[in-house]
Amino acid sequence: xxxxxxxxxxxxxxxxxxxxxxxxxxxxxxxxxxxxxxxxxxxxxxxxxxxxxxxxxxxxxxxxxxxxxxxxxxxxxxxxxxxxxxxxxxxxxxxxxxxxxxxxxxxxxxxxxxxxxxxxxxxxxxxxxxxxxxxxxxxxxxxxxxxxxxxxxxxxxxxxxxxxxxxxxxxxxxxxxxxxxxxxxxxxxxxxxxxxxxxxxxxxxxxxxxxxxxxxxxxxxxxxxxxxxxxxxxxxxxxxxxxxxxxxxxxxxxxxxxx
Amino acid sequence: xxxxxxxxxxxxxxxxxxxxxxxxxxxxxxxxxxxxxxxxxxxxxxxxxxxxxxxxxxxxxxxxxxxxxxxxxxxxxxxxxxxxxxxxxxxxxxxxxxxxxxxxxxxxxxxxxxxxxxxxxxxxxxxxxxxxxxxxxxxxxxxxxxxxxxxxxxxxxxxxxxxxxxxxxxxxxxxxxxxxxxxxxxxxxxxxxxxxxxxxxxxxxxxxxxxxxxxxxxxxxxxxxxxxxxxxxxxxxxxxxxxxxxxxxxxxxxxx
Numbered sequence: 435x436x437x438x439x440x441x442x443x444x445x446x447x448x449x450x451x452x453x454x455x456x457x458x459x460x461x462x463x464x465x466x467x468x469x470x471x472x473x474x475x476x477x478x479x480x481x482x483x484x485x486x487x488x489x490x491x492x493x494x495x496x497x498x499x500x501x502x503x504x505x506x507x508x509x510x511x512x513x514x515x516x517x518x519x520x521x522x523x524x525x526x527x528x529x530x531x532x533x534x535x536x537x538x539x540x541x542x543x544x545x546x547x548x549x550x551x552x553x554x555x556x557x558x559x560x561x562x563x564x565x566x567x568x569x570x571x572x573x574x575x576x577x578x579x580x581x582x583x584x585x586x587x588x589x590x591x592x593x594x595x596x597x598x599x600x601x602x603x604x605x606x607x608x609x610x611x612x613x614x615x616x617x618x619x620x621x622x623x624x625x626x627x628x629x630x631x632x633x634x635x636x637x638x639x640x641x642x643x644x645x646x647x648x649x650x651x652x653x654x655x656x657x658x659x660x661x662x663x664x665x666x667x668x669x670x671x672x673x674x675x676x677x678x679x680x681x682x683x684x685x686x687x688x689x690x691x692x693x
Numbered sequence: 694x695x696x697x698x699x700x701x702x703x704x705x706x707x708x709x710x711x712x713x714x715x716x717x718x719x720x721x722x723x724x725x726x727x728x729x730x731x732x733x734x735x736x737x738x739x740x741x742x743x744x745x746x747x748x749x750x751x752x753x754x755x756x757x758x759x760x761x762x763x764x765x766x767x768x769x770x771x772x773x774x775x776x777x778x779x780x781x782x783x784x785x786x787x788x789x790x791x792x793x794x795x796x797x798x799x800x801x802x803x804x805x806x807x808x809x810x811x812x813x814x815x816x817x818x819x820x821x822x823x824x825x826x827x828x829x830x831x832x833x834x835x836x837x838x839x840x841x842x843x844x845x846x847x848x849x850x851x852x853x854x855x856x857x858x859x860x861x862x863x864x865x866x867x868x869x870x871x872x873x874x875x876x877x878x879x880x881x882x883x884x885x886x887x888x889x890x891x892x893x894x895x896x897x898x899x900x901x902x903x904x905x906x907x908x909x910x911x912x913x914x915x916x917x918x919x920x921x922x923x924x925x926x927x928x929x930x931x932x933x934x935x936x937x938x939x940x941x942x943x944x945x946x947x948x949x
Contacts, residue, residue: 464927605707627831649890651890653892653922655919
Protein backbone atom coordinates (compact mmCIF):
# COMPACT_ATOMS: atom_id res chain seq x y z
CA UNK A 435 0.00 0.00 0.00
CA UNK A 436 1.49 3.33 -1.07
CA UNK A 437 -0.18 6.59 -0.08
CA UNK A 438 1.51 9.75 -1.30
CA UNK A 439 1.36 12.76 1.01
CA UNK A 440 2.51 15.44 -1.38
CA UNK A 441 1.47 16.12 -4.99
CA UNK A 442 0.75 19.16 -7.14
CA UNK A 443 -0.61 19.96 -10.59
CA UNK A 444 2.72 21.48 -11.60
CA UNK A 445 4.98 19.56 -13.96
CA UNK A 446 2.04 17.70 -15.50
CA UNK A 447 0.59 17.93 -18.98
CA UNK A 448 -2.92 19.28 -19.35
CA UNK A 449 -4.77 22.57 -19.56
CA UNK A 450 -7.24 21.93 -16.76
CA UNK A 451 -7.09 20.45 -13.25
CA UNK A 452 -9.07 17.45 -14.53
CA UNK A 453 -6.60 16.74 -17.31
CA UNK A 454 -3.62 17.13 -15.01
CA UNK A 455 -5.17 14.94 -12.36
CA UNK A 456 -5.80 12.19 -14.89
CA UNK A 457 -2.16 12.35 -15.92
CA UNK A 458 -1.00 12.27 -12.32
CA UNK A 459 -3.06 9.16 -11.66
CA UNK A 460 -1.64 7.51 -14.78
CA UNK A 461 1.90 7.97 -13.48
CA UNK A 462 0.82 6.90 -9.98
CA UNK A 463 -0.63 3.72 -11.47
CA UNK A 464 2.62 2.94 -13.24
CA UNK A 465 4.52 3.31 -9.97
CA UNK A 466 2.09 1.42 -7.75
CA UNK A 467 0.91 4.47 -5.82
CA UNK A 468 -2.60 3.78 -4.53
CA UNK A 469 -3.57 7.22 -3.27
CA UNK A 470 -2.23 10.71 -3.85
CA UNK A 471 -2.71 13.94 -1.95
CA UNK A 472 -3.04 17.10 -3.98
CA UNK A 473 -2.78 20.70 -2.92
CA UNK A 474 -2.44 24.15 -4.48
CA UNK A 475 -3.56 25.22 -7.93
CA UNK A 476 -2.11 25.05 -11.40
CA UNK A 477 -0.27 28.30 -10.71
CA UNK A 478 1.23 28.65 -7.26
CA UNK A 479 1.10 31.95 -5.45
CA UNK A 480 3.74 32.67 -2.80
CA UNK A 481 1.54 34.95 -0.70
CA UNK A 482 -2.00 34.40 -1.95
CA UNK A 483 -4.87 36.69 -1.13
CA UNK A 484 -8.01 34.91 0.07
CA UNK A 485 -9.44 35.22 -3.42
CA UNK A 486 -6.38 33.48 -4.86
CA UNK A 487 -6.17 30.63 -2.34
CA UNK A 488 -9.91 30.03 -2.74
CA UNK A 489 -9.42 29.78 -6.49
CA UNK A 490 -6.49 27.39 -6.07
CA UNK A 491 -8.53 25.25 -3.69
CA UNK A 492 -11.45 25.24 -6.13
CA UNK A 493 -9.12 23.77 -8.74
CA UNK A 494 -8.18 20.99 -6.34
CA UNK A 495 -11.87 20.41 -5.52
CA UNK A 496 -12.61 20.08 -9.23
CA UNK A 497 -9.82 17.56 -9.68
CA UNK A 498 -10.93 15.56 -6.64
CA UNK A 499 -14.49 15.35 -7.90
CA UNK A 500 -13.62 12.43 -10.20
CA UNK A 501 -11.05 10.79 -7.99
CA UNK A 502 -12.42 10.47 -4.47
CA UNK A 503 -11.30 6.85 -4.40
CA UNK A 504 -7.71 7.72 -5.31
CA UNK A 505 -7.02 11.19 -3.98
CA UNK A 506 -7.09 13.37 -0.89
CA UNK A 507 -7.00 17.15 -0.89
CA UNK A 508 -5.44 19.66 1.47
CA UNK A 509 -6.68 23.24 1.64
CA UNK A 510 -4.06 25.88 0.85
CA UNK A 511 -4.30 28.70 3.39
CA UNK A 512 -2.26 31.78 4.25
CA UNK A 513 -1.45 32.85 7.84
CA UNK A 514 -1.31 36.47 6.69
CA UNK A 515 -5.11 36.14 6.43
CA UNK A 516 -5.99 34.08 9.52
CA UNK A 517 -9.73 34.77 9.60
CA UNK A 518 -10.17 34.07 5.92
CA UNK A 519 -8.01 30.97 6.25
CA UNK A 520 -10.20 29.59 9.03
CA UNK A 521 -13.28 30.26 6.92
CA UNK A 522 -11.63 28.51 3.98
CA UNK A 523 -10.87 25.51 6.16
CA UNK A 524 -14.56 25.32 7.04
CA UNK A 525 -15.49 25.53 3.36
CA UNK A 526 -12.95 22.94 2.21
CA UNK A 527 -12.66 20.60 5.19
CA UNK A 528 -15.65 20.90 7.56
CA UNK A 529 -18.14 21.30 4.70
CA UNK A 530 -16.05 19.82 1.91
CA UNK A 531 -13.99 16.73 1.14
CA UNK A 532 -10.53 17.95 2.09
CA UNK A 533 -8.62 16.39 4.95
CA UNK A 534 -5.69 18.69 5.70
CA UNK A 535 -4.07 22.07 5.23
CA UNK A 536 -0.98 23.19 3.35
CA UNK A 537 1.14 26.03 4.66
CA UNK A 538 3.78 27.30 2.27
CA UNK A 539 6.04 30.36 2.22
CA UNK A 540 3.85 33.38 2.91
CA UNK A 541 4.79 33.54 6.58
CA UNK A 542 7.31 31.75 8.76
CA UNK A 543 5.46 29.20 10.81
CA UNK A 544 6.97 30.32 14.11
CA UNK A 545 4.77 33.42 13.81
CA UNK A 546 1.79 33.56 16.24
CA UNK A 547 -0.40 34.36 13.23
CA UNK A 548 -0.53 30.60 12.70
CA UNK A 549 -2.11 29.87 16.05
CA UNK A 550 -5.74 30.34 15.03
CA UNK A 551 -5.18 28.23 11.93
CA UNK A 552 -3.53 25.28 13.64
CA UNK A 553 -6.04 25.37 16.49
CA UNK A 554 -8.88 25.20 14.02
CA UNK A 555 -7.15 22.47 12.04
CA UNK A 556 -6.83 20.41 15.21
CA UNK A 557 -10.51 20.94 15.95
CA UNK A 558 -11.31 19.58 12.49
CA UNK A 559 -8.75 16.76 12.94
CA UNK A 560 -7.11 18.00 9.76
CA UNK A 561 -3.53 17.07 8.86
CA UNK A 562 -1.13 20.04 8.99
CA UNK A 563 1.60 20.11 6.34
CA UNK A 564 4.23 22.83 6.63
CA UNK A 565 6.77 23.42 3.84
CA UNK A 566 10.28 23.73 5.30
CA UNK A 567 13.76 24.23 3.85
CA UNK A 568 17.25 25.04 4.93
CA UNK A 569 18.71 26.57 1.79
CA UNK A 570 22.46 27.03 1.77
CA UNK A 571 22.09 30.36 -0.02
CA UNK A 572 19.21 31.56 2.12
CA UNK A 573 15.46 31.03 2.34
CA UNK A 574 12.71 33.22 0.98
CA UNK A 575 11.60 35.87 3.52
CA UNK A 576 8.52 33.90 4.61
CA UNK A 577 10.01 30.46 4.10
CA UNK A 578 10.14 28.33 7.24
CA UNK A 579 12.97 26.17 8.48
CA UNK A 580 12.39 23.04 10.55
CA UNK A 581 13.47 25.12 13.54
CA UNK A 582 10.56 27.48 12.88
CA UNK A 583 8.29 24.46 12.94
CA UNK A 584 9.79 23.37 16.25
CA UNK A 585 8.82 26.75 17.72
CA UNK A 586 5.24 26.23 16.57
CA UNK A 587 5.14 22.59 17.66
CA UNK A 588 6.31 23.53 21.15
CA UNK A 589 3.35 25.90 21.50
CA UNK A 590 0.97 23.07 20.57
CA UNK A 591 2.47 19.83 21.89
CA UNK A 592 -0.82 17.97 21.49
CA UNK A 593 -1.04 18.74 17.75
CA UNK A 594 0.87 16.77 15.10
CA UNK A 595 2.71 18.64 12.33
CA UNK A 596 4.43 17.42 9.19
CA UNK A 597 7.84 18.84 8.35
CA UNK A 598 7.63 19.11 4.55
CA UNK A 599 10.69 18.36 2.38
CA UNK A 600 12.51 17.10 5.51
CA UNK A 601 13.94 20.61 5.56
CA UNK A 602 15.54 19.97 2.15
CA UNK A 603 18.93 19.75 3.77
CA UNK A 604 17.75 16.67 5.59
CA UNK A 605 20.74 16.13 7.84
CA UNK A 606 19.84 19.43 9.48
CA UNK A 607 16.09 18.94 9.28
CA UNK A 608 16.15 15.56 10.99
CA UNK A 609 18.38 16.91 13.74
CA UNK A 610 16.09 19.91 14.27
CA UNK A 611 12.94 17.89 14.86
CA UNK A 612 14.23 14.70 16.44
CA UNK A 613 13.44 15.66 20.05
CA UNK A 614 9.93 16.84 19.19
CA UNK A 615 7.68 13.81 18.79
CA UNK A 616 4.69 15.80 17.56
CA UNK A 617 6.58 16.57 14.34
CA UNK A 618 6.58 13.98 11.57
CA UNK A 619 8.90 14.01 8.59
CA UNK A 620 7.62 14.44 5.00
CA UNK A 621 10.10 12.91 2.58
CA UNK A 622 9.11 14.49 -0.74
CA UNK A 623 10.55 17.23 -2.85
CA UNK A 624 14.32 16.99 -2.73
CA UNK A 625 16.90 14.87 -4.49
CA UNK A 626 17.05 11.12 -3.70
CA UNK A 627 20.27 11.49 -1.75
CA UNK A 628 21.36 8.17 -0.34
CA UNK A 629 21.47 7.73 3.40
CA UNK A 630 18.57 10.09 4.06
CA UNK A 631 16.05 7.43 4.99
CA UNK A 632 18.54 5.45 7.03
CA UNK A 633 19.33 8.54 9.13
CA UNK A 634 15.65 9.41 9.49
CA UNK A 635 14.75 5.93 10.74
CA UNK A 636 17.74 5.94 13.09
CA UNK A 637 16.97 9.34 14.60
CA UNK A 638 13.16 9.52 14.47
CA UNK A 639 11.95 5.95 14.19
CA UNK A 640 10.01 4.69 11.19
CA UNK A 641 6.69 5.65 12.76
CA UNK A 642 7.45 9.38 12.36
CA UNK A 643 8.19 9.32 8.62
CA UNK A 644 5.66 9.77 5.81
CA UNK A 645 6.44 9.20 2.14
CA UNK A 646 5.54 11.98 -0.27
CA UNK A 647 6.80 12.79 -3.74
CA UNK A 648 6.12 16.42 -4.69
CA UNK A 649 5.04 15.05 -8.08
CA UNK A 650 4.38 16.19 -10.80
CA UNK A 651 7.29 18.63 -10.42
CA UNK A 652 9.21 15.74 -8.95
CA UNK A 653 9.26 12.21 -10.22
CA UNK A 654 7.44 9.49 -8.29
CA UNK A 655 10.42 7.32 -9.17
CA UNK A 656 13.09 9.46 -7.56
CA UNK A 657 11.06 9.97 -4.42
CA UNK A 658 9.92 6.37 -3.98
CA UNK A 659 13.59 5.41 -4.31
CA UNK A 660 14.33 7.06 -0.98
CA UNK A 661 12.21 4.37 0.66
CA UNK A 662 12.53 1.45 -1.70
CA UNK A 663 16.29 1.86 -2.07
CA UNK A 664 17.05 2.40 1.60
CA UNK A 665 18.74 -0.14 3.83
CA UNK A 666 15.84 -0.35 6.27
CA UNK A 667 13.62 -3.32 7.02
CA UNK A 668 10.43 -4.07 5.13
CA UNK A 669 8.21 -3.30 8.10
CA UNK A 670 9.67 0.20 8.23
CA UNK A 671 9.15 0.65 4.50
CA UNK A 672 5.48 -0.29 4.81
CA UNK A 673 4.98 2.21 7.62
CA UNK A 674 6.67 5.01 5.69
CA UNK A 675 4.99 4.28 2.37
CA UNK A 676 1.46 4.31 3.71
CA UNK A 677 0.58 3.10 7.14
CA UNK A 678 1.80 6.14 9.05
CA UNK A 679 -0.14 8.48 6.80
CA UNK A 680 -3.19 6.27 7.02
CA UNK A 681 -2.94 6.38 10.83
CA UNK A 682 -2.66 10.17 10.80
CA UNK A 683 -5.69 10.51 8.53
CA UNK A 684 -7.86 7.99 10.32
CA UNK A 685 -9.58 10.40 12.78
CA UNK A 686 -10.73 12.82 10.08
CA UNK A 687 -11.66 10.02 7.70
CA UNK A 688 -13.77 8.44 10.44
CA UNK A 689 -15.53 11.76 11.01
CA UNK A 690 -16.26 12.13 7.33
CA UNK A 691 -17.68 8.62 7.11
CA UNK A 692 -19.99 9.37 10.05
CA UNK A 693 -21.20 12.54 8.36
CA UNK B 694 22.18 -2.56 -18.53
CA UNK B 695 24.86 0.12 -18.49
CA UNK B 696 24.92 2.83 -15.87
CA UNK B 697 27.05 5.70 -17.18
CA UNK B 698 27.14 7.72 -13.97
CA UNK B 699 28.56 6.20 -10.81
CA UNK B 700 31.42 7.35 -8.58
CA UNK B 701 33.78 5.58 -6.22
CA UNK B 702 35.22 6.40 -2.80
CA UNK B 703 34.02 8.92 -0.22
CA UNK B 704 31.73 11.90 -0.75
CA UNK B 705 33.49 14.84 0.95
CA UNK B 706 30.81 15.75 3.49
CA UNK B 707 28.86 12.56 4.22
CA UNK B 708 29.21 8.80 4.43
CA UNK B 709 27.01 7.12 1.86
CA UNK B 710 25.55 3.63 2.25
CA UNK B 711 27.37 2.34 -0.85
CA UNK B 712 30.63 4.28 -0.70
CA UNK B 713 32.48 1.00 -0.33
CA UNK B 714 33.12 -0.34 -3.82
CA UNK B 715 32.17 -3.90 -2.93
CA UNK B 716 28.80 -2.74 -1.64
CA UNK B 717 28.26 -0.52 -4.68
CA UNK B 718 29.03 -3.35 -7.07
CA UNK B 719 26.68 -5.61 -5.15
CA UNK B 720 23.92 -3.00 -5.45
CA UNK B 721 24.54 -2.46 -9.14
CA UNK B 722 24.44 -6.17 -9.85
CA UNK B 723 21.27 -6.61 -7.80
CA UNK B 724 19.62 -3.94 -9.94
CA UNK B 725 20.68 -5.62 -13.18
CA UNK B 726 23.64 -3.43 -14.10
CA UNK B 727 26.27 -5.25 -16.16
CA UNK B 728 28.58 -2.29 -16.70
CA UNK B 729 29.03 1.01 -14.88
CA UNK B 730 31.16 3.99 -15.90
CA UNK B 731 32.88 5.11 -12.73
CA UNK B 732 34.39 8.44 -11.80
CA UNK B 733 35.93 9.34 -8.47
CA UNK B 734 34.62 11.61 -5.72
CA UNK B 735 38.26 12.23 -4.89
CA UNK B 736 38.58 14.06 -8.18
CA UNK B 737 36.39 16.91 -6.94
CA UNK B 738 38.82 18.37 -4.42
CA UNK B 739 42.19 16.68 -4.85
CA UNK B 740 44.99 18.31 -6.82
CA UNK B 741 46.97 15.11 -7.30
CA UNK B 742 44.63 13.78 -9.93
CA UNK B 743 47.30 11.42 -11.18
CA UNK B 744 47.07 9.61 -7.87
CA UNK B 745 43.27 9.87 -7.87
CA UNK B 746 43.03 8.27 -11.29
CA UNK B 747 45.59 5.58 -10.44
CA UNK B 748 43.50 4.59 -7.41
CA UNK B 749 40.32 4.65 -9.48
CA UNK B 750 41.80 2.38 -12.12
CA UNK B 751 43.18 -0.01 -9.51
CA UNK B 752 39.88 -0.12 -7.61
CA UNK B 753 37.92 -0.90 -10.76
CA UNK B 754 40.25 -3.81 -11.47
CA UNK B 755 40.48 -5.11 -7.91
CA UNK B 756 36.91 -4.57 -6.68
CA UNK B 757 34.91 -3.96 -9.83
CA UNK B 758 34.08 -7.59 -10.63
CA UNK B 759 34.52 -6.69 -14.30
CA UNK B 760 31.57 -4.32 -14.39
CA UNK B 761 33.30 -1.05 -13.43
CA UNK B 762 34.88 1.00 -16.21
CA UNK B 763 37.07 3.87 -14.94
CA UNK B 764 36.62 7.41 -16.21
CA UNK B 765 39.50 9.53 -14.89
CA UNK B 766 38.96 13.05 -13.63
CA UNK B 767 40.64 15.86 -15.57
CA UNK B 768 40.97 19.37 -14.19
CA UNK B 769 42.18 21.67 -16.96
CA UNK B 770 43.03 24.37 -14.45
CA UNK B 771 45.90 22.26 -13.08
CA UNK B 772 49.45 22.40 -14.46
CA UNK B 773 50.06 19.58 -16.92
CA UNK B 774 46.52 18.30 -16.94
CA UNK B 775 47.49 16.89 -20.33
CA UNK B 776 49.78 14.47 -18.51
CA UNK B 777 46.82 13.20 -16.51
CA UNK B 778 44.77 12.71 -19.66
CA UNK B 779 47.55 10.85 -21.44
CA UNK B 780 48.01 8.62 -18.40
CA UNK B 781 44.26 7.83 -18.50
CA UNK B 782 44.48 6.78 -22.12
CA UNK B 783 47.92 5.36 -22.63
CA UNK B 784 48.54 3.74 -19.26
CA UNK B 785 45.10 2.90 -17.85
CA UNK B 786 43.35 2.43 -21.21
CA UNK B 787 40.33 4.34 -19.99
CA UNK B 788 37.64 4.93 -22.63
CA UNK B 789 36.78 8.34 -21.26
CA UNK B 790 37.28 11.12 -18.78
CA UNK B 791 35.04 13.12 -16.47
CA UNK B 792 35.00 16.91 -16.04
CA UNK B 793 33.65 18.95 -13.10
CA UNK B 794 33.46 22.61 -14.19
CA UNK B 795 31.66 23.68 -11.00
CA UNK B 796 34.26 22.32 -8.58
CA UNK B 797 37.19 23.20 -10.82
CA UNK B 798 35.84 26.61 -11.80
CA UNK B 799 36.00 27.14 -15.53
CA UNK B 800 33.39 28.23 -18.01
CA UNK B 801 31.99 26.16 -20.84
CA UNK B 802 33.46 28.44 -23.48
CA UNK B 803 36.87 28.76 -21.83
CA UNK B 804 40.15 28.02 -23.53
CA UNK B 805 40.63 25.36 -20.87
CA UNK B 806 37.62 23.25 -21.82
CA UNK B 807 38.31 23.71 -25.51
CA UNK B 808 41.81 22.33 -25.06
CA UNK B 809 40.36 19.31 -23.26
CA UNK B 810 37.76 18.77 -25.98
CA UNK B 811 40.47 19.00 -28.65
CA UNK B 812 42.79 16.48 -27.00
CA UNK B 813 39.93 14.15 -26.09
CA UNK B 814 38.72 14.23 -29.70
CA UNK B 815 42.21 13.42 -30.92
CA UNK B 816 42.45 10.52 -28.46
CA UNK B 817 38.88 9.37 -29.22
CA UNK B 818 37.86 9.65 -25.58
CA UNK B 819 34.32 9.93 -24.34
CA UNK B 820 34.05 13.13 -22.31
CA UNK B 821 31.61 13.14 -19.39
CA UNK B 822 30.68 16.64 -18.34
CA UNK B 823 29.14 16.62 -14.84
CA UNK B 824 27.39 19.95 -14.54
CA UNK B 825 26.93 19.53 -10.82
CA UNK B 826 27.15 16.88 -8.15
CA UNK B 827 24.57 18.22 -5.69
CA UNK B 828 21.62 20.59 -5.49
CA UNK B 829 23.22 23.95 -4.66
CA UNK B 830 20.43 24.54 -2.13
CA UNK B 831 21.75 21.69 -0.02
CA UNK B 832 25.47 21.74 -0.74
CA UNK B 833 27.91 22.65 2.00
CA UNK B 834 28.53 26.37 2.29
CA UNK B 835 32.23 25.52 2.41
CA UNK B 836 32.15 24.74 -1.32
CA UNK B 837 30.41 27.96 -2.45
CA UNK B 838 30.12 26.46 -5.91
CA UNK B 839 29.24 28.68 -8.82
CA UNK B 840 26.37 27.55 -11.01
CA UNK B 841 27.73 26.64 -14.40
CA UNK B 842 26.48 28.85 -17.22
CA UNK B 843 25.41 26.39 -19.91
CA UNK B 844 24.47 28.99 -22.53
CA UNK B 845 27.76 28.74 -24.48
CA UNK B 846 28.09 24.95 -24.36
CA UNK B 847 26.44 24.12 -27.70
CA UNK B 848 28.61 26.61 -29.59
CA UNK B 849 31.72 25.21 -27.93
CA UNK B 850 30.79 21.62 -28.78
CA UNK B 851 30.02 22.56 -32.40
CA UNK B 852 33.71 23.27 -32.86
CA UNK B 853 34.56 19.64 -32.12
CA UNK B 854 32.55 17.38 -34.42
CA UNK B 855 34.60 14.32 -33.46
CA UNK B 856 33.92 14.82 -29.76
CA UNK B 857 31.69 12.29 -27.94
CA UNK B 858 30.14 14.22 -25.07
CA UNK B 859 27.96 12.78 -22.30
CA UNK B 860 26.35 15.41 -20.09
CA UNK B 861 25.69 14.24 -16.52
CA UNK B 862 23.52 15.76 -13.78
CA UNK B 863 22.35 18.46 -16.13
CA UNK B 864 18.63 18.93 -15.74
CA UNK B 865 18.66 21.87 -13.33
CA UNK B 866 21.22 23.84 -15.31
CA UNK B 867 20.52 23.03 -18.92
CA UNK B 868 17.16 24.42 -19.98
CA UNK B 869 15.51 26.31 -22.77
CA UNK B 870 17.65 27.24 -25.79
CA UNK B 871 20.86 26.05 -24.11
CA UNK B 872 19.38 22.55 -23.91
CA UNK B 873 17.61 22.72 -27.26
CA UNK B 874 20.75 23.77 -29.13
CA UNK B 875 22.81 21.05 -27.48
CA UNK B 876 20.21 18.37 -28.09
CA UNK B 877 20.47 19.10 -31.83
CA UNK B 878 24.06 17.88 -31.83
CA UNK B 879 24.22 14.16 -32.54
CA UNK B 880 27.52 13.74 -30.71
CA UNK B 881 25.97 14.74 -27.38
CA UNK B 882 24.18 12.37 -24.98
CA UNK B 883 22.34 13.05 -21.71
CA UNK B 884 21.97 10.89 -18.63
CA UNK B 885 18.81 10.73 -16.51
CA UNK B 886 20.21 10.88 -12.97
CA UNK B 887 18.87 14.30 -12.00
CA UNK B 888 15.92 14.26 -14.38
CA UNK B 889 12.76 15.08 -12.46
CA UNK B 890 9.00 15.55 -13.02
CA UNK B 891 6.50 12.74 -13.32
CA UNK B 892 7.26 10.74 -16.44
CA UNK B 893 10.46 12.72 -16.97
CA UNK B 894 12.15 10.27 -19.34
CA UNK B 895 9.09 10.15 -21.57
CA UNK B 896 9.05 13.93 -21.74
CA UNK B 897 12.78 14.05 -22.43
CA UNK B 898 12.58 11.85 -25.50
CA UNK B 899 10.05 14.24 -26.97
CA UNK B 900 12.81 16.85 -26.95
CA UNK B 901 15.87 14.78 -27.80
CA UNK B 902 16.19 11.55 -29.83
CA UNK B 903 16.12 8.52 -27.55
CA UNK B 904 19.44 7.44 -29.05
CA UNK B 905 21.02 10.32 -27.12
CA UNK B 906 19.57 9.37 -23.74
CA UNK B 907 21.54 7.15 -21.35
CA UNK B 908 20.83 5.43 -18.04
CA UNK B 909 22.80 7.19 -15.32
CA UNK B 910 22.16 6.94 -11.61
CA UNK B 911 24.67 9.20 -9.85
CA UNK B 912 25.07 6.37 -7.34
CA UNK B 913 26.15 6.10 -4.64
CA UNK B 914 25.28 9.77 -4.00
CA UNK B 915 21.71 9.03 -5.10
CA UNK B 916 19.81 5.87 -4.29
CA UNK B 917 20.62 3.72 -7.28
CA UNK B 918 17.09 2.47 -7.74
CA UNK B 919 15.86 6.00 -8.54
CA UNK B 920 17.22 5.83 -12.08
CA UNK B 921 15.85 2.33 -12.57
CA UNK B 922 12.36 3.38 -11.46
CA UNK B 923 12.41 6.34 -13.87
CA UNK B 924 12.50 3.89 -16.76
CA UNK B 925 9.27 2.38 -15.45
CA UNK B 926 7.50 5.67 -14.77
CA UNK B 927 7.21 6.55 -18.45
CA UNK B 928 5.53 4.46 -21.11
CA UNK B 929 8.64 4.02 -23.24
CA UNK B 930 8.11 0.61 -24.82
CA UNK B 931 10.64 -2.19 -24.71
CA UNK B 932 12.74 -1.07 -27.67
CA UNK B 933 13.41 2.44 -26.37
CA UNK B 934 13.82 1.25 -22.79
CA UNK B 935 16.46 -1.22 -23.91
CA UNK B 936 18.28 1.47 -25.86
CA UNK B 937 18.33 3.91 -22.95
CA UNK B 938 19.19 1.21 -20.42
CA UNK B 939 22.28 0.08 -22.26
CA UNK B 940 22.15 -0.09 -26.04
CA UNK B 941 22.99 3.55 -26.58
CA UNK B 942 25.91 3.45 -24.16
CA UNK B 943 27.24 0.21 -25.66
CA UNK B 944 27.17 1.79 -29.11
CA UNK B 945 28.95 4.86 -27.80
CA UNK B 946 31.64 2.73 -26.19
CA UNK B 947 32.06 0.55 -29.27
CA UNK B 948 32.49 3.57 -31.49
CA UNK B 949 35.16 4.81 -29.17
